[in-house]
Amino acid sequence: MFRLRNAFFVTALLACWGAAHAQPDAKYPGVGRAATAKEVAAWDIDVRPDFKGLPAGSGTVAKGQDIWEAKCAQCHGIFGESGEVFSPLVGGVTPDDIKKGRVANLMNAAYPGRTTFMKVPTLSTIWDYINRAMPWTAPKSLTTDEVYAVVAFLLNLNGIVADDFTLSDKNIREVQGRMPNRNGMTTQHALWPGSEFGGASKPDTRNVACMKDCAPEVKLASVLPEFARNAHGNLAEQNRAVGAQRGADTTRPEAKAGAPLPVAVAAPTKAEASAGAKAALALLQKNGCAACHGVNNRIVGPAFADVAKKHAGRADYLAGKIKSGGSGVWGSVPMPPQTLSDAEAQTIAAWLASGAGK
Amino acid sequence: MNQERPVSGSLRKAPESFLSRDGIRQVVTEARSGRRDFIRNAFAAAATGAAFHGAMAESNPVPTEGGDPNILNLPEHSKGLGQGVAPDGSYGKPSKYESDVQRRQSPGLTQTTQASVSFAPLQSLFGIVTPSGLHFERHHQGWWDIDPSKHRLMINGMVKSAKVFTLDEIMRLPAVSRFHFIECGANTAVEWGNVAVPTAQYTHGMISCSEFTGVPLITLLELAGADLKNGKFVLAEGADGSSMTRTIPMGLIKSGEVFVAYGQNGEMLRPEQGYPLRLIVPGVQGVSWVKYLRRIEVGDMPYATKDEAIHYIDLQPDGLERQYTSIQECKSVVTTPSGGQVLLDKGFYNITGLAWSGRGKVKKVDVSVDGGRNWRTARLETPVLSKALTRFNLDWVWDGKPTIIQSRAMDETGFVQPTYKQLRAVRGTRSIYHNNAIQSWLVQENGEVKNVQVA
Numbered sequence: 084m085f086r087l088r089n090a091f092f093v094t095a096l097l098a099c100w101g102a103a104h105a106q107p108d109a110k111y112p113g114v115g116r117a118a119t120a121k122e123v124a125a126w127d128i129d130v131r132p133d134f135k136g137l138p139a140g141s142g143t144v145a146k147g148q149d150i151w152e153a154k155c156a157q158c159h160g161i162f163g164e165s166g167e168v169f170s171p172l173v174g175g176v177t178p179d180d181i182k183k184g185r186v187a188n189l190m191n192a193a194y195p196g197r198t199t200f201m202k203v204p205t206l207s208t209i210w211d212y213i214n215r216a217m218p219w220t221a222p223k224s225l226t227t228d229e230v231y232a233v234v235a236f237l238l239n240l241n242g243i244v245a246d247d248f249t250l251s252d253k254n255i256r257e258v259q260g261r262m263p264n265r266n267g268m269t270t271q272h273a274l275w276p277g278s279e280f281g282g283a284s285k286p287d288t289r290n291v292a293c294m295k296d297c298a299p300e301v302k303l304a305s306v307l308p309e310f311a312r313n314a315h316g317n318l319a320e321q322n323r324a325v326g327a328q329r330g331a332d333t334t335r336p337e338a339k340a341g342a343p344l345p346v347a348v349a350a351p352t353k354a355e356a357s358a359g360a361k362a363a364l365a366l367l368q369k370n371g372c373a374a375c376h377g378v379n380n381r382i383v384g385p386a387f388a389d390v391a392k393k394h395a396g397r398a399d400y401l402a403g404k405i406k407s408g409g410s411g412v413w414g415s416v417p418m419p420p421q422t423l424s425d426a427e428a429q430t431i432a433a434w435l436a437s438g439a440g441k
Numbered sequence: 442m443n444q445e446r447p448v449s450g451s452l453r454k455a456p457e458s459f460l461s462r463d464g465i466r467q468v469v470t471e472a473r474s475g476r477r478d479f480i481r482n483a484f485a486a487a488a489t490g491a492a493f494h495g496a497m498a499e500s501n502p503v504p505t506e507g508g509d510p511n512i513l514n515l516p517e518h519s520k521g522l523g524q525g526v527a528p529d530g531s532y533g534k535p536s537k538y539e540s541d542v543q544r545r546q547s548p549g550l551t552q553t554t555q556a557s558v559s560f561a562p563l564q565s566l567f568g569i570v571t572p573s574g575l576h577f578e579r580h581h582q583g584w585w586d587i588d589p590s591k592h593r594l595m596i597n598g599m600v601k602s603a604k605v606f607t608l609d610e611i612m613r614l615p616a617v618s619r620f621h622f623i624e625c626g627a628n629t630a631v632e633w634g635n636v637a638v639p640t641a642q643y644t645h646g647m648i649s650c651s652e653f654t655g656v657p658l659i660t661l662l663e664l665a666g667a668d669l670k671n672g673k674f675v676l677a678e679g680a681d682g683s684s685m686t687r688t689i690p691m692g693l694i695k696s697g698e699v700f701v702a703y704g705q706n707g708e709m710l711r712p713e714q715g716y717p718l719r720l721i722v723p724g725v726q727g728v729s730w731v732k733y734l735r736r737i738e739v740g741d742m743p744y745a746t747k748d749e750a751i752h753y754i755d756l757q758p759d760g761l762e763r764q765y766t767s768i769q770e771c772k773s774v775v776t777t778p779s780g781g782q783v784l785l786d787k788g789f790y791n792i793t794g795l796a797w798s799g800r801g802k803v804k805k806v807d808v809s810v811d812g813g814r815n816w817r818t819a820r821l822e823t824p825v826l827s828k829a830l831t832r833f834n835l836d837w838v839w840d841g842k843p844t845i846i847q848s849r850a851m852d853e854t855g856f857v858q859p860t861y862k863q864l865r866a867v868r869g870t871r872s873i874y875h876n877n878a879i880q881s882w883l884v885q886e887n888g889e890v891k892n893v894q895v896a
Contacts, residue, residue: 115661116604127597129738168552192870202754212751216582268750272755272766274755276799290857290858297816298895301895306636314639315640316545327785328778328888
């Protein structure tokens with residue numbers, strides 16, 4: 084009874100209040116509960132450009148380098164320059180950019196790439212994302228001080244802070260004021276659904292629906308080169324086999340008008356994956372191995388097929404390497420020691436030693 | 442992929458083969474460099490080739506022995522007993538003859554499968570609803586199948602009382618069901634400078650449309666006593682490894698359009714689409730539709746998250762990056778005939794395609810079969826819904842000569858989808874995101890359709 088009366092009272096109050104401040108629990112009793120302070124603290128991890136939400140702490144460039152080499156370099160490269168797995172983080176910014184807050188290379192259409200530090204205007208973004216999502220296979224595993232250190236190291240690689248710098252919650256605002264592209268953003272466009280940024284109200288393109296004799300002359304400006312014909316796989320197998328059209332058989336040259344019929348070829352049958360392969364592939368997925376190794380393609384590390392070829396029959400050696408990590412055998416990027424059980428390492432190693440087949 | 446493909450024409454199965462990674466790089470590089478000679482030659486060949494050979498037009502031959510054996514000899518399924526209900530006691534699957542209709546990755550586009558994309562096979566879809574199993578995927582740090590009994594949604598920030606909701610509780614609240622498209626801001630991104638991919642799946646396949654069911658976000662904000670006046674922005678955050686975050690304007694939430702969804706096309710969301718809870722932000726690019734939604738924070742300033750300050754920013758010719766670009770402007774594409782397909786013969790065809798606008802309903806779609814010189818208005822199929830895909834159709838008789846097919850959509854604000862020339866004149870070719878230019882498909886004399894761009 085009390086609840087009912089209370090609900091009526093609140094509803095009446097809400098009506099008086101207007102819509103500016105919504106009143107909790109009025110309409111839907113029994114749905115939801117108050118979050119505890121501990122719960123909010125566990126999940127409310129975002130850091131805004133004004134650094135609201137930033138936890139206190141600090142980290143040096145030197146410590147950041149140690150963490151980087153252990154946990155980040157395998158994907159991003161020793162100097163954050165690698166584009167093998169993700170876009171490069173470091174490079175393309177100059178001392179002059181840091182002074183002006185505009186990255187000159189962004190104005191140069193011929194400049195080949197766009198690194199993270201060429202683009203990002205706010206240091207809060209970097210801190211927030213490393214804290215919430217890095218490392219790639221173990222997000223949210225860094226301590227607060229480790230995040231500061233890694234951010235400090237990245238700033239140093241980009242020439243924004245000195246080698247002996249310590250980044251902290253005390254000086255991070257000042258460092259944000261040195262970000263090379265801090266003045267490189269604009270909200271003057273019509274693609275934000277609101278007026279909060281005072282952007283343009285009208286779209287930037289203005290086509291008209293002309294119906295007759297519109298384009299005086301139609302010229303082809305771009306087509307896919309003939310050698311790319313099969314680059315996306317056989318398009319015959321990417322279209323329904325019934326209907327007004329079929330997919331083009333891109334495994335053979337394009338039919339010339341009037342040419343004889345293509346000759347049918349037997350398709351190789353795909354064998355079912357063996358039990359051993361299934362188990363190994365599941366472990367590779369589970370342990371994040373597939374982030375750096377493809378079955379048939381090199382990513383950061385070698386293709387599993389290449390490892391299998393080189394070390395055929397050497398299951399014990401391979402199990403040891405999985406556990407201990409290594410570098411120099413397949414390239415300069417080191418593989419960190421992997422934390423999986425001996426049995427799991429053996430399963431993967433056995434699969435590799437027997438040819439890494441399906 | 443093990444079963445036989447039906448052979449109703451003269452097309453035969455051929456083995457799949459992919460370019461090596463280096464090969465793909467070379468392709469992309471050479472494609473970027475223009476290859477003008479090739480283009481000129483290709484056009485010349487298309488224009489001067491001999492008559493259509495009709496090799497593929499044998500699926501309905503004139504009877505020679507008194508009739509089609511498919512009619513004269515009753516098939517097994519007309520003379521025997523069919524299968525019983527629920528063959529595996531499980532979830533129904535498409536016909537085995539539909540095995541080529543699949544989501545696909547674009548070779549060489551990403552180096553990992555967890556921060557990657559799979560494209561919806563637009564060239565094979567009908568109507569406006571994307572089957573949930575063919576809905577395009579975009580993950581930033583891999584997908585998860587989360588136990589719904591353990592999933593929580595928290596509302597905090599500028600609220601009277603921070604709240605926690607279980608999924609049970611969210612599903613008790615008044616629900617809405619609405620059809621909306623979701624398009625990745627980077628859909629058609631590889632085509633900004635030149636043609637780079639062969640089919641509609643790869644050019645436009647980062648779009649899908651579903652009927653989503655859930656609870657308007659404003660309901661939950663009201664339950665928490667959110668400051669709807671000073672809280673001008675909301676941060677949406679996911680529960681996965683990347684804990685994706687995006688800023689949403691409160692104005693859009695107050696309109697009632699934004700909702701938290703658990704349902705998709707009559708069932709729960711698919712894990713790849715954020716099971717058990719994702720944010721629906723109609724008209725706005727897919728990255729804002731945060732999956733595995735765990736938290737909503739009300740704030741008084743935008744958040745400049747990773748996908749608002751490093752990615753999903755649009756580089757302009759003057760070197761400035763447009764930040765907080767969100768709306769997917771009016772756009773359309775002919776899905777059949779489209780790149781990589783082969784027309785079986787001359788004669789009648791139904792040109793069909795999809796149109797959409799992040800600013801409301803599609804008002805009109807015009808189709809050109811002469812490279813944009815002349816246009817005819819297509820039929821819009823019902824329903825025509827706000828911020829949803831709209832299906833269009835147009836009758837066409839192909840005379841066997843080479844031609845270029847295009848579609849051009851207009852939305853209810855009067856905005857008309859731009860040409861590549863118009864779009865590049867304003868935004869250059871380095872914007873990556875929000876390419877909504879008119880798509881051109883070249884139908885060659887041999888029936889094969891190619892992705893092309895016209896000057």
